Amino acid sequence: MAVDSWWPADDAFEIMVGAVLTQNTSWTNVEKAIQQLKQHELLSAEAMLASDVALLAEVIRPSGYYNVKTKRLLALCDWYLQQGGEVVLATWPMAKLRAGLLEVNGVGPETADDIVLYAFHHPVFVIDAYTRRIFSRLGLLNEKAPYAELQSQFEQAIPADVKTYAHYHALIIEFGKETCKTKPRCQACCLRDRCELAQVS
DNA sequence: ACCCAGGGTCATA
DNA sequence: TATGACCATGGG
Incomplete structure (x- = not known):
């Protein structure tokens, strides 16, 4: 089974968002939230950071814990852009990437490993x-x-x-x-x- | 009307 | 360091 066949996403950023949204939540709920993010053209770090916080929370509502996850997504977007986005992060070694992700508020070991494995293709085993x-x-x-x-x-x-x-x-x-x-x-x-x-x- | 679900943070002892 | 409260939705 290919990686992308069960965690479908257009790019690394979408996987990062999905990794946060799926925290303690079923994937079917996450799909609805991601679908709505796409409809509102909010599926980019720049767009999320520029969006109205209340709107973002409403859009991701189906994924549950929407106020908490809104903050976490924004923290992750912040970090992502500060580091230079996907192009730069893709050049980082696994340990540096994982440690960096863990520094972000709202990103714990499982979320970090989802991102390290599925978005950046480093060999780390995800424990859920x-x-x-x-x-x-x-x-x-x-x-x-x-x-x-x-x-x-x-x-x-x-x-x-x-x-x-x-x-x-x-x-x-x-x-x-x-x-x-x-x-x-x-x-x-x-x-x-x-x-x-x-x-x- | 209940029970469960692919985390993580923060406050408390 | 360890345990508990809290966050909130959707489906069975």
């Missing part, structure tokens, strides 16, 4: 709630372990390759979304049959 739930139910990791610790486990188990990391993450999300909706705890037994993911252990 699905990863924690599914693999802890399989008894393969401690759900409460710190982000960096879990990330290290996956990065040691999987070859450090952008497409591979994106592929595994996509598989995890697919299970998180599609299996056993009425019985969430059944995810583990469904997962056992999927060789690709079972091999992660």
